[in-house]
Amino acid sequence: MVTLVGEDVVLPCSLEPPLDAVSKSVEWARPDLEPRFVHVWHDGQDHMVNQNPSYKGRTSVSIDKLRQGDLSLLLSAVKLSDYGLYRCYFPSQNKTFSVELIVAGIFSITPPSSYSVIVAIVSGMAAGLLIAVVFIFWEWRKTQISK
Structure with missing residues (x-):
């Protein structure tokens, strides 16, 4: 995925075949960060206790899409530091998907x-x-x- 600084981006992740994931767990993480969690959905609600502070208030999943097996993550107001490899993990089926996010600045101000x-x-x-x-x-x- 490629996006610009300041834009919103959807990091894709979906189950095949589709499965209602609203009451399941979904973990979005960046293995290179500590804490590594970008967004966690657990038992029908966001679980942000261990969320990396740089993502606070900028991530969400859609309940309607979760019902259809779409585990995609909406990341708002993208920053240059958001560049990296993201992991979408669906524990109940032990499935892992990876997405690389490339962030480009409109121009560099120095x-x-x-x-x-x-x-x-x-x-x-x-x-x-x-x-x-x-x-x-x-x-x-x-x-x-x-x-």
Whole structure:
């Protein structure tokens, strides 16, 4: 899956054949994190006790979709740090599915270094000086032609 920073994304996971999973458990996790849990659904409700704090308030599963065997996770307001491998685990059938999320920034904002600021100022001054020289030469040439 590929998404942009700030977007909402659905990480897909579904049971084949479809099975009503509302009263079952579903674990979404990132093995590289501690705590690793991104979202846990257990016995008909969200169970967020061990949820990784960086996902607080940004994850959900749909009860209607769970009834149809769709265990997909909605991740809202994606951050660059959300990049990684996600594991969807359905314990009652010991099934594991993996999804890699790639997060792209629209553009990267980095503060300019003092060197780049100096280069920009000098370049601007040089361009201004060149324009002034061309203008002076053009005016001088105009006066030479009219004589």
